[in-house]
Amino acid sequence: METTSMSSNFDLNCYMPIPAVALQYRNIAVPEIPAAVTDTRIPSRESADQPRRPNEIVLTEQELMERIRKETSDAVRAVEERMRRETETRVNEERARMQTAVSAFEAQKDLYFAKVEAEVVQLSLAIAAKIIHREAQVDPMLLTALVKVALERMREGSSVTLKVSPSQAKVFSTVFAKRDGVSGPEVIADPDLSESDCILESELGIADIGLNAQLKEVEQGFFDLLALRPASR
DSSP, X not given: OHHHHHHHTOOGGGSOOOOGGXXXXXXXXXXXXXXXXXXXXXXXXXXXTSOOOTTOOOOOHHHHHHHHHHHHHHHHHHHHHHHHHHHHHHHHHHHHHHHHHHHHHHHHXXXXXXXXXXXXXXXXXXXXXXXXXXXXXXXXXXXXXXXHHHHHHSOTTOOEEEEEOHHHHHHHHHHTSOBTTBOOOEEEEOTTSOTTOEEEEXXXXXXXXXXHHHHHHHHHHHHHHHHHXXXXX
């Protein structure tokens, strides 16, 4: 039959050829698994009973927990001891710093009060000098009273010379004029002296009995007392 002849003449070349590489076996490399991982065998009793190596230490669960607790406790104590030492060091440093500050304050306080005391003395004497000088201008006899007191302390018969300022020479000459046959001191006007100055010369020596000299003596007395006071602690 004609149909049979057509089927027998079917040509396979009418299909597209398939590449040979697609049909080849591809050997994909697989990573090698270590024997220690692949070996899942459970150790036998004989292997467990084998003697251990000298450096090998095997702990039970209870021993392991006890060791963990001990090491944790030791670590906590070490931290607490270190913190205690650091705190004690800081406290000692702060205490020393405070003691230094207090000592410096005490020194500055003593120096301040010593300076203030001297200034108070000088201020008091300056005020007294102004008051006395004003009184001497109002009452010229104030200075002559000091001279009289000095003359009374001197022995009789001694030669006395009184030096005063030219403005005060007449006043002193009038006050110490010869009375009842007793001669007074010789009054000499000295242009180098102020109205409050008065110098008394005799065989016994020279004495400055003016107001300024008396105030200086008082000032020196104050400073001598300040020098004798107990030291501040």
